[in-house]
Amino acid sequence: MITIGAHNIISPLGWSSKENFDHVLKGRSGIKKHDNTKLSDTPLQASLIDEGLLEQEVEKYPSLKSYSKLEQLGILSLMPIVNTVDIKSERTGFVFSSTKGNVEYLCETELNKDVLLANAAKNIADYFDFKTEPHVISNACISGLAAIIVAKRWITAGIYDDVIVVGADVLSKFIVSGFQSFQSLSANPCKPFDKDRDGLTLGEGVASVVITNSHNSDENSECIEVVNGAISNDANHISGPSRTGEGLYRAIKNSVSDGSIIDVISAHGTATPYNDDMESQAISRSGLTEVPVNGLKGFFGHTLGAAGLIESLISIMAMQNDVLIGTKELVCQGVVAPINVLKENEPKKQKGLLKLMSGFGGCNAAVYFKKHG
Amino acid sequence: MPQYTLRNMDSIVKEVSIEPGRVTLNNAEVFKTETTEVGPFLKALYQKSELKYSKFFKMDYLCKLGFMACEILLENEEIENDSDDVALVFANASASLNTDVKYQKTIADIASPAVFVYTLPNIVIGEVSIRHKFYGEHMFFVQKEYNKEVLLSYTNVLFQSTNTKHALVGWIDVDDNNNYSAKVMLCKK
Amino acid sequence: MSELREKLKAQLIEQLNLEDIEISDIADDDALFGDDGLGLDSIDALEIIVLLEKEYGIKLADPKKGKDIMTSVNTLAAYIESNQ
Numbered sequence: 001m002i003t004i005g006a007h008n009i010i011s012p013l014g015w016s017s018k019e020n021f022d023h024v025l026k027g028r029s030g031i032k033k034h035d036n037t038k039l040s041d042t043p044l045q046a047s048l049i050d051e052g053l054l055e056q057e058v059e060k061y062p063s064l065k066s067y068s069k070l071e072q073l074g075i076l077s078l079m080p081i082v083n084t085v086d087i088k089s090e091r092t093g094f095v096f097s098s099t100k101g102n103v104e105y106l107c108e109t110e111l112n113k114d115v116l117l118a119n120a121a122k123n124i125a126d127y128f129d130f131k132t133e134p135h136v137i138s139n140a141c142i143s144g145l146a147a148i149i150v151a152k153r154w155i156t157a158g159i160y161d162d163v164i165v166v167g168a169d170v171l172s173k174f175i176v177s178g179f180q181s182f183q184s185l186s187a188n189p190c191k192p193f194d195k196d197r198d199g200l201t202l203g204e205g206v207a208s209v210v211i212t213n214s215h216n217s218d219e220n221s222e223c224i225e226v227v228n229g230a231i232s233n234d235a236n237h238i239s240g241p242s243r244t245g246e247g248l249y250r251a252i253k254n255s256v257s258d259g260s261i262i263d264v265i266s267a268h269g270t271a272t273p274y275n276d277d278m279e280s281q282a283i284s285r286s287g288l289t290e291v292p293v294n295g296l297k298g299f300f301g302h303t304l305g306a307a308g309l310i311e312s313l314i315s316i317m318a319m320q321n322d323v324l325i326g327t328k329e330l331v332c333q334g335v336v337a338p339i340n341v342l343k344e345n346e347p348k349k350q351k352g353l354l355k356l357m358s359g360f361g362g363c364n365a366a367v368y369f370k371k372h373g
Numbered sequence: 374m375p376q377y378t379l380r381n382m383d384s385i386v387k388e389v390s391i392e393p394g395r396v397t398l399n400n401a402e403v404f405k406t407e408t409t410e411v412g413p414f415l416k417a418l419y420q421k422s423e424l425k426y427s428k429f430f431k432m433d434y435l436c437k438l439g440f441m442a443c444e445i446l447l448e449n450e451e452i453e454n455d456s457d458d459v460a461l462v463f464a465n466a467s468a469s470l471n472t473d474v475k476y477q478k479t480i481a482d483i484a485s486p487a488v489f490v491y492t493l494p495n496i497v498i499g500e501v502s503i504r505h506k507f508y509g510e511h512m513f514f515v516q517k518e519y520n521k522e523v524l525l526s527y528t529n530v531l532f533q534s535t536n537t538k539h540a541l542v543g544w545i546d547v548d549d550n551n552n553y554s555a556k557v558m559l560c561k562k
Numbered sequence: 563m564s565e566l567r568e569k570l571k572a573q574l575i576e577q578l579n580l581e582d583i584e585i586s587d588i589a590d591d592d593a594l595f596g597d598d599g600l601g602l603d604s605i606d607a608l609e610i611i612v613l614l615e616k617e618y619g620i621k622l623a624d625p626k627k628g629k630d631i632m633t634s635v636n637t638l639a640a641y642i643e644s645n646q
Contacts, residue, residue: 361499
């Protein structure tokens with residue numbers, strides 16, 4: 001059985017998975033209005049990691065000063081969990097997910113070779129002396145979830161026993177201006193699935209997780225199984241999602257089987273008019289109209305390459321704590337298909353979690369997690 | 374190094390290789406131009422194909438390169454459009470760096486959404502998928518240098534555990550100096 | 563006034579990478595969007611907003627009104643003329 005091992009989340013909501021989860025449970029959000037001309041000429045709603053707090057953490061490890069912000073966060077997130085695997089073993093893999101990596105290096109006059117994603121990943125891996133060569137995934141916003149799928153597939157294929165997956169993205173003028181040029185940012189904190197939603201909110205974060213084969217498959221002991229995952233393309237448009245949710249519908253179909261118990265769906269829920277409508281179509285077409293759905297971007301913003309990991313881990317912790325997290329900022333549901341989006345937290349024992357993500361390039365991913373014991 | 378078991382080397386049916394000014398298919402030259410410059414070369418390759426696909430001109434160099442590599446591989450193949458059994462598994466070293474540099478320049482003036490949309494390497498997967506209505510599995514890896522074994526190994530996993538019956542697999546790269554190369558294989562289960 | 567329309571067509575071809583289209587291919591009242599027209603899409607619409615700002619100094623206050631303004635070269639030209 002392939003299961004979730006140790007994990008860690010760093011975001012504006014905290015410097016550990018537990019801290020992040022506790023804040024989410026209490027309904028706190030990392031999203032604030034910022035006047036930061038490094039990122040945007042106009043005020044920006046975003047979930048940003050506090051520079052001062054990051055500096056404090058980096059102070060504790062002087063050698064970290066020479067790394068980029070992205071790499072520092074990646075390394076810091078790995079620190080508490082890296083000793084749970086044998087990093088010197090060839091049977092331990094390392095997968096890094098990021099959409100834009102160290103893209104802010106493009107501001108410099110001479111091109112810094114660490115703008116190359118494989119180098120950024122290697123910098124992080126080398127800090128710990130990982131034996132195996134990092135795999136790097138850059139597949140738009142599904143990257144984090146795709147990384148979990150790749151890890152699971154490598155382990156199933158017998159190539160690794162453990163895979164550490166790290167997902168990270170930091171915000172920059174490059175990224176912010178791009179979304180602004182798409183007119184896709186809301187002037188207010190994003191409202192997933194709301195009838196008045198008008199755009200997404202960007203966020204920063206990093207998450208690390210161990211995907212492992214080493215849990216003994218005793219049905220009675222507690223663990224979270226990574227049962228199956230699937231990726232599918234909309235084949236429709238490079239930035240707009242399919243109106244019928246074709247790709248996501250197929251990804252859902254290919255990630256669950258007839259008997260799968262799905263107690264909760266953690267949606268992509270970017271709060272753009274089109275995405276949330278598309279997602280409701282895909283969920284509805286899959287026959288899951290009654291299943292509680294939530295979106296976590298009202299807490300974290302859209303954390304791009306880290307989103308698939310952060311949101312999966314928070315949803316997994318919710319499952320382990322018998323609670324469904326409500327969709328922050330949702331006031332009145334308004335999507336084209338009839339789905340059941342939660343507004344408030346609700347106690348509920350869950351056994352099965354379906355995580356969904358979509359991204360530019362028409363990509364869609366779904367992963368089905370099952371709680372044992 | 375981990376052992377990436379390569380079962381079924383027979384599964385590689387065709388391979389297209391694109392280097393400055395030249396295209397080969399299964400090692401036989403199929404196209405050659407005087408110019409090696411990326412823009413004119415890719416335009417000439419498109420025109421030679423006699424394809425009528427206006428979206429081609431909106432694509433960035435990485436997408437044009439990958440798109441044409443796939444066009445060449447899929448020609449005369451009886452692979453159905455509108456299917457989910459064709460996987461796309463690509464890798465490169467530069468990700469979308471060639472376009473990233475272009476986009477960065479537009480920020481100084483007015484940010485261009487048409488350039489920004491190409492600042493993700495997986496968009497080439499989107500372009501090929503749209504053209505052929507491929508709904509299948511796909512992945513974009515970033516590697517320091519071309520590691521074919523990793524990609525073929527991943528493809529093999531797709532053959533074993535998903536609906537995938539065919540796969541377009543390989544390396545598509547355009548760096549920040551407009552140096553380009555592609556080595557893409559058509560694989561069958 | 564057709565000078566503006568001709569200039570606009572050249573700018574659209576340039577800005578939107580419509581390399582296989584000539585100015586003479588675009589009639590003043592041809593639909594810019596949709597399958598029957600020039601087949602422009604949502605990204606092209608955003609680029610036209612950029613073009614309006616870059617070439618004509620017009621900042622589209624409400625992007626949602628963009629659809630009406632961009633129906634054809636005629637409507638675009640009319641919008642530019644009324645905002646200069």
